[in-house]
Amino acid sequence: MKKLQITEEEVVHIANLARLKLTGEEVKMFCSQLSEVLEYMKVLNKVETGGVEPTAQVTGLENVFREDEVSPSLEPNEALSCAPAREGNFFKTGVVLEK
Amino acid sequence: MKLYQLTISQAKEGLEKKKFSVKELVASCLEQIKKLNPKLNAFITVCEEKTLKEAEEADKKIRNSQFVIRNLPLFGIPIAAKDLFCTKGIKTTAGSKVLENYIPVYDATVIRKLKEAGAIIIGKTNCDAWAHGSSGENSDFGPTKNPFDETRVPGGSSSGSAVAVATGMSLAATGTDTGGSIRLPAAFCGVVGLKPTYGRISRFGVIAMASSLDSIGHFTKNIEDSALILSVTAGKDSYDATTPPLEVPDYLKNLKKEIRGIKIGVPKEYFIKGMAREIEQQTFLAIKELEKLGTKIVEISLPHTKYAVATYYIIQPAEVSSNLARYDGIRYGFGREKFGDEAKRRIMLGTYTLSAGYYEAYYLKAMKVRTLIKQDFAEAFKKVQAIVTPVSPTLPFKLGERTQDPLKMYLSDIFTIPANLAGLPALALPIGFVNNLPVGIQILGPQFSEELLFRIGYALERQRENEK
Numbered sequence: 322m323k324k325l326q327i328t329e330e331e332v333v334h335i336a337n338l339a340r341l342k343l344t345g346e347e348v349k350m351f352c353s354q355l356s357e358v359l360e361y362m363k364v365l366n367k368v369e370t371g372g373v374e375p376t377a378q379v380t381g382l383e384n385v386f387r388e389d390e391v392s393p394s395l396e397p398n399e400a401l402s403c404a405p406a407r408e409g410n411f412f413k414t415g416v417v418l419e420k
Numbered sequence: 421m422k423l424y425q426l427t428i429s430q431a432k433e434g435l436e437k438k439k440f441s442v443k444e445l446v447a448s449c450l451e452q453i454k455k456l457n458p459k460l461n462a463f464i465t466v467c468e469e470k471t472l473k474e475a476e477e478a479d480k481k482i483r484n485s486q487f488v489i490r491n492l493p494l495f496g497i498p499i500a501a502k503d504l505f506c507t508k509g510i511k512t513t514a515g516s517k518v519l520e521n522y523i524p525v526y527d528a529t530v531i532r533k534l535k536e537a538g539a540i541i542i543g544k545t546n547c548d549a550w551a552h553g554s555s556g557e558n559s560d561f562g563p564t565k566n567p568f569d570e571t572r573v574p575g576g577s578s579s580g581s582a583v584a585v586a587t588g589m590s591l592a593a594t595g596t597d598t599g600g601s602i603r604l605p606a607a608f609c610g611v612v613g614l615k616p617t618y619g620r621i622s623r624f625g626v627i628a629m630a631s632s633l634d635s636i637g638h639f640t641k642n643i644e645d646s647a648l649i650l651s652v653t654a655g656k657d658s659y660d661a662t663t664p665p666l667e668v669p670d671y672l673k674n675l676k677k678e679i680r681g682i683k684i685g686v687p688k689e690y691f692i693k694g695m696a697r698e699i700e701q702q703t704f705l706a707i708k709e710l711e712k713l714g715t716k717i718v719e720i721s722l723p724h725t726k727y728a729v730a731t732y733y734i735i736q737p738a739e740v741s742s743n744l745a746r747y748d749g750i751r752y753g754f755g756r757e758k759f760g761d762e763a764k765r766r767i768m769l770g771t772y773t774l775s776a777g778y779y780e781a782y783y784l785k786a787m788k789v790r791t792l793i794k795q796d797f798a799e800a801f802k803k804v805q806a807i808v809t810p811v812s813p814t815l816p817f818k819l820g821e822r823t824q825d826p827l828k829m830y831l832s833d834i835f836t837i838p839a840n841l842a843g844l845p846a847l848a849l850p851i852g853f854v855n856n857l858p859v860g861i862q863i864l865g866p867q868f869s870e871e872l873l874f875r876i877g878y879a880l881e882r883q884r885e886n887e888k
Contacts, residue, residue: 327772332768335771335775336768338771338775339745339767340745340748340756341756341759341764341768342757347761347764351764354765355769357826358830359772361827362730362734365727365730368724368727368789368792370788370789370792373788373792374788374791375784375788375790375791377787378662379841379842379867380618380619380662382619382661387658395525395526399525400525402525403523404750404751404752412751
């Protein structure tokens with residue numbers, strides 16, 4: 322089987338999806354490290370999984386409901402206490418939508 | 421004997437008999453921190469003033485009514501919290517510069533329960549950033565050192581918590597275990613570490629790593645203390661829908677029952693090429709002790725064990741990439757440029773395996789193999805009631821030894837990962853020393869069998885004490 326090699330373009334694309342800014346050096350490092358780790362993952366191709374259901378929740382709980390009751394929650398001042406910037410009772414962010 | 425050397429049950433007895441005050445107890449731990457923390461770097465934040473003040477208040481309560489000690493199971497006990505647990509008004513960094521300035525406005529459910537039981541939170545312990553790591557070296561606040569040999573790692577990610585308990589900087593400490601982050605440091609530092617069944621303890625307020633795997637647990641000096649703490653922290657929480665509405669037993673009730681006749685499995689797949697010979701020897705010595713206690717040792721097979729690490733390193737980074745997406749620096753903390761290398765690596769890996777065209781080949785495939793790993797255990801538990809294995813294939817390794825090779829670091833968790841994939845409880849306990857370095861084993865059981873694990877662990881611990 323061909324050895325798995327992630328390209329620099331792919332690394333830049335993934336970083337962009339994950340909102341990470343990488344330096345040129347980091348791109349190179351992740352190229353080789355991610356390729357090596359993903360190459361190791363190929364061992365799973367040896368496992369026959371036809372007809373096997375995937376497991377996402379291990380203890381078998383499903384559809385957990387609770388009563389819809391009003392209970393106290395954080396005051397605006399508490400919720401905003403760590404915000405780097407606020408305006409009134411809102412978190413202040415940079416512009417997201419252009420005019 | 422110094423006060424910081426006491427177990428929780430010994431400290432409770434001493435407080436009740438008025439041999440010492442709560443203030444003297446916490447002062448003894450604070451002194452240990454002052455003496456050792458500059459070298460070992462186990463704490464990110466020490467709450468000295470707050471701890472002393474709370475201790476004085478506790479002593480006042482004792483003067484008013486002696487009963488508080490009996491009514492509150494952890495009254496006056498200094499406990500450290502891994503810096504992944506939100507603590508109201510106390511900085512909580514997750515070991516990352518992203519949260520260097522984050523002060524939570526609420527307590528994690530576990531912290532609330534510990535406080536309600538009378539515990540005093542003495543400080544916040546160092547850990548691999550976001551709990552990503554097996555050595556403690558990924559902390560943005562510097563590595564924690566192993567107290568038995570400062571050139572070696574204490575194991576991670578709950579590195580500081582294990583060191584705090586091993587050195588008496590606190591009588592117990594909280595931890596999280598997503599792939600071995602409680603059990604590995606417990607084994608490397610010679611303390612007891614419990615990774616409970618998935619969902620047994622609420623995850624609310626604990627900074628999430630991989631939500632289908634994260635288990636909340638703790639470190640103690642002995643099994644009895646571990647059982648005592650689980651009786652306090654376990655149970656359903658309306659803030660965490662994955663906590664089932666199962667009754668929480670008094671884990672101390674059957675602790676001292678004998679274990680004669682219990683069938684214990686030893687999986688042949690856990691004795692692999694590359695395992696240190698001394699670890700194998702120590703494990704077999706412990707198994708012999710279990711036999712002496714009347715248990716029946718049975719060889720079992722968990723055939724999918726060799727796929728556990730690959731399965732885990734697909735599922736876990738996928739969930740990490742999703743959980744770390746929330747750190748945008750808008751509501752609290754700093755921006756994403758502050759993520760360290762390992763967090764970036766896992767975000768990238770997870771984003772890749774979840775991205776269009778790769779999801780089925782990686783993530784879905786891994787979730788199916790997870791089913792097979794879980795079924796292996798289900799089959800095994802038809803034949804045996806518990807399973808014993810080593811915690812780590814090696815002794816504590818040298819600082820820096822694995823940092824440049826992520827895959828090698830990931831393989832440190834080869835024996836601990838399967839319990840997380842299957843949601844099983846696992847109890848790590850010390851069984852001896854090799855070259856003055858501690859060695860541990862883990863006892864695994866079916867989901868929600870913590871009571872049995874404590875019983876087996878207690879019997880083994882006592883047996884070892886008697887032979888000393």
